[in-house]
Amino acid sequence: MSPLIKRGTSFPDVKAAEKIEGETLNAQFETSATATSSEPQRTPPGAGTLRPEDTASERSPRTTMAQSRRDRNSWGGFSEKTSEWSSEEEEPVKKAGPVQVLIVKDDHSFELDEAALNRILLSEAVRDKEVVAVSVAGAFRKGKSFLMDFMLRYMYNQESVDWVGDYNEPLTGFSWRGGSERETTGIQIWSEIFLINKLDGKKVAVLLMDTQGTFDSQSTLRDSATVFALSTMISSIQVYNLSQNVQEDDLQHLQLFTEYGRLAMEETFLKPFQSLIFLVRDWSFPYEFSYGADGGAKFLEKRLKVSGNQHEELQNVRKHIHSCFTNISCFLLPHPGLKVATNPNFDGKLKEIDDEFIKNLKILIPWLLSPESLDIKEINGNKITCRGLVEYFKAYIKIYQGEELPHPKSMLQATAEANNLAAVATAKDTYNKKMEEICGGDKPFLAPNDLQTKHLQLKEESVKLFRGVKKMGGEEFSRRYLQQLESEIDELYIQYIKHNDSKNIFHAARTPATLFVVIFITYVIAGVTGFIGLDIIASLCNMIMGLTLITLCTWAYIRYSGEYRELGAVIDQVAAALWDQALYKLYSAAATHRHLYHQAFPAPKSEPTEQSEKKKM
DSSP: TTSSSSSOOHHHHHHHHHHHHHHHHHHHHHHHHHHHHOOOOOOOOOOTOOOOHHHHHHHHHHHOEEEEEEEEOTSSSSSEEEEEETTTTTOOOOOOOOEEEEOOOOOOSSSEEEEHHHHHSSSSSTTBBEEEEEEEEBBTTHHHHHHHHHHHHHHHHHTTTTOOOOOOOOOOOOOOOOOOOOOOOSEEEEESSEEOOTTSSSSSEEEEEEEEEBBBBBBOHHHHHHHHHHHHHHHEEEEEESSSSOOOOHHHHHHHHHHHHHSOOOOSOOOOOOEEEEEEEEEOOOSSSSSHHHHHHHHHHHTTTOOOTSSSHHHHHHHHHHHHEEEEEEEEOOOOHHHHHHHOOOOOOOSSOOHHHHHHHHHHHHHSGGGGGOOOOEEEEEBHHHHHHHHHHHHHHHHHHHOOOOOOOHHHHHHHHHHHHHHHHHHHHHHHHHHHHHOTTTTTOOOHHHHHHHHHHHHHHHHHHHHSSSOTTHHHHHHHHHHHHHHHHHHHHHHHHHHHTTTTHHHTTTHHHHHHHHHHHHHHHHHHHHTTHHHHHHHHHHHHHHHHHHHHHHHHHHHHHOHHHHHHHHHHHHHHHIIIIIHHHHHHHHHHHHHHHEEEEEEOOOOOHHHHHHOOO
């Protein structure tokens, strides 16, 4: 008998106990399964909805039901203690919700959560489907997330006529709240991808994307530009969420952000972005342009019209926007009501929202998301799948993580920079003109000391001129431009020194003089070595002399004709190096040797008595 079996217990008893346990577990399983199947299945909109890949696990009681069993004791029998256990296939039920994929760190750098992005877009059900990416962007605290949650209600209940839901039901989905502080940061996407059949029967994947609002108190202009540009590059439908009106600064910011996005993309002859929708919230002038898409189209046509009497700056903004997007439209939406704006406890219940807003909301959301309105994401004319969108997301974020792109600047900073650069250019031009009058092309050679004196004098005058110009940004901001001016003037001075030296006949004759010296030295050495019978050395010197003579003739031709200037510059450099490294050192050594010789062997001096006697005579 095995020692693991408790004494006094026979094998039949053990088998009977196991049989009883199995029957008990089967009864529990059937009871639990019956209870599970009898519960009504309700799919609430927003949070709490299962992703497509989770629905199979929801339907299988085996994967979600905890089971109980009696524990065996150390002898193989059953104890009175029972324990709960789960099947190895059990997985926690995952509810749909917003997932942060672009994270803005405290140091204003960006990080992409690739794992979350892959988990959503590379699931087996959607990864090879063509994707429609819908994004909402704009200034912070203007109701972007609030709007996104109504989009979610529509996507979950679009086949229902009354998709907006119960009037007493709170609005859930993307996180939102009232107040003046920001709620959303970076870029969030909904964890469930919606599969929609278009009118042609093709099934596409719809991705909803919420973005951080621009120009909040904790974000730099680069943060805002990057988030807006990245969402525009990724989306096929970009909703530009505005409040009350489309103002000129809204268009200028759109121009800046889209250009920042276009810089990061490859050069293309096509328009870089697809659909742009101006969503004007809290529209207060329905007597001029009615609510909805028709009034919005007329309003936008007037706002984006390019006319001859407009200033060039205004024309450029509008031309740029038209050149960036394939489709541009507009929708005018009324104010949701004072209860929404002033109630700190407002939770999105429709009963507290004005009827006019709900009426137009029921038109807006299907106008954006109905199958006939969905635009498949395209890049360079190629339709993109969810798998491809992941790769583009990764490629674009790498560009914005690096330093390849210029950092966008505020209007004040850009104006101050232009102002200071203009002052630098004026002061530099003044220095340049006066130096031309002193040592320009038709002026004779000027002594180096005099040239340096004039340079210092004119440099001081240019600095005074720069400081005298009224500039934006303050003294601290202008200091680096003053340093830039001084550096550029010093570089100009070096060029004037070279230009002035070229007028010096001795400086200009350095190359031929050096070559003549080489010819003379090799000629003398060749003659001496040939006389004493060292024919090899004599031949080598004759060859060097011949090559040097050819080089001298070539240099003379280049100077005369102006052709082959690069070759002439090389000859000048070789001659200068030969002079500095060999001939000049040889001359210095000879001079030093002569000086030491005179010190070692001074000339004899006559005695004073003899000189005085000669003078007397």
